[in-house]
Amino acid sequence: MPSRHQPVLMEQVLEALQPERGGFFVDATVGGGGHAHAILSAHPGNRLLAIDRDVQALERAKERLAEFGDRVIFEHAPFSAVVSLVEAAHSGKVDGILADFGVSSDQIDDRERGFSFMQDGPLDMRMDRTKQKTSAARLLADSSEDEIEHWLRDYGEERYARRIANAIVKQRRFGPLLRTSQLADLVGRTIPSGRSGHHVATRTFQGIRIAVNRELDEIEVFLQATPKLLAEGGRLAVISFHSLEDRACKVALRNEARGGDFKNLIPRGATANQSEIRKNPRSRSARLRAIECVSKGGQA
Numbered sequence: 223m224p225s226r227h228q229p230v231l232m233e234q235v236l237e238a239l240q241p242e243r244g245g246f247f248v249d250a251t252v253g254g255g256g257h258a259h260a261i262l263s264a265h266p267g268n269r270l271l272a273i274d275r276d277v278q279a280l281e282r283a284k285e286r287l288a289e290f291g292d293r294v295i296f297e298h299a300p301f302s303a304v305v306s307l308v309e310a311a312h313s314g315k316v317d318g319i320l321a322d323f324g325v326s327s328d329q330i331d332d333r334e335r336g337f338s339f340m341q342d343g344p345l346d347m348r349m350d351r352t353k354q355k356t357s358a359a360r361l362l363a364d365s366s367e368d369e370i371e372h373w374l375r376d377y378g379e380e381r382y383a384r385r386i387a388n389a390i391v392k393q394r395r396f397g398p399l400l401r402t403s404q405l406a407d408l409v410g411r412t413i414p415s416g417r418s419g420h421h422v423a424t425r426t427f428q429g430i431r432i433a434v435n436r437e438l439d440e441i442e443v444f445l446q447a448t449p450k451l452l453a454e455g456g457r458l459a460v461i462s463f464h465s466l467e468d469r470a471c472k473v474a475l476r477n478e479a480r481g482g483d484f485k486n487l488i489p490r491g492a493t494a495n496q497s498e499i500r501k502n503p504r505s506r507s508a509r510l511r512a513i514e515c516v517s518k519g520g521q522a
């Protein structure tokens with residue numbers, strides 16, 4: 223089935239990466255292949271390493287990008303492995319790297335993946351069901367109340383983290399939480415419904431998803447590794463969707479820029495305009511940051 227995911231901040235991403243220069247690019251989160259398609263279309267000589275840890279996403283991307291033939295190399299892997307993946311795919315440094323973190327609409331809309339509180343499905347949330355052993359249901363069954371509270375508070379930014387963690391642990395006495403609807407209902411019964419317009423379980427699902435996929439660890443390794451892969455003039459662009467991710471990106475890219483070998487291209491980050499938000503509400507929380515390698519300095 224073709225991807226239904228609409229890529230965010232497309233214009234700003236292309237401005238940051240400048241794929242019309244021609245070269246070797248990496249899309250570390252190829253997803254439905256929207257950004258990748260634009261990168262490959264920008265110059266007939268462009269080649270791309272397309273990474274995703276979700277097999278289904280990769281299949282969709284292969285279909286979407288078939289017209290580019292062997293200009294694309296696909297890798298089913300977490301982007302924390304980016305250094306070895308680049309080494310295997312390309313000799314030398316790369317001209318641009320993109321990461322568009324988080325989940326795609328294809329993943330959220332598929333009830334069987336268990337990412338959505340809007341539809342009933344197994345409480346899974348693994349991005350890679352072939353390699354990751356621990357689903358959300360398993361994690362909630364095996365973890366302490368303190369651990370669950372930490373994920374909800376720190377990853378989900380849920381102010382009622384303690385209350386919800388306590389309710390989850392109490393619920394376990396009556397049987398395991400196995401379905402997304404069970405978890406969404408439990409949160410609905412436990413905390414007030416707020417006025418933000420968001421579903422009451424939004425933050426809980428976000429916190430648990432980030433824990434299941436160790437998303438912040440992945441991002442940290444990626445941000446440390448990728449600047450070293452860039453050629454002079456090469457660019458790294460990252461899109462985050464919540465404040466924890468964005469903080470990690472802001473600090474990492476600012477520190478690189480302070481070292482003098484990199485220039486911060488968008489110091490405050492770029493966000494979607496009203497017209498994009500109207501067409502694609504998911505873009506509301508997206509923030510793009512980017513650096514350019516201006517000198518190979520002391521780097522190997």
Ligand SMILES: C[S@@+](CC[C@H](N)C(=O)[O-])C[C@H]1O[C@@H](n2cnc3c(N)ncnc32)[C@H](O)[C@@H]1O
Pocket residue numbers: 227228229230250251252253254255256257258273274275276279299300301302322323324325326349440
């Ligand atoms: C927001 S979507 C990317 C959409 C893509 N830019 C497009 O234009 O269609 C995020 C993708 O990143 C993948 N992903 C998330 N974390 C990952 C990780 N640590 N390693 C590799 N892929 C990851 C997800 O499986 C998902 O397909």
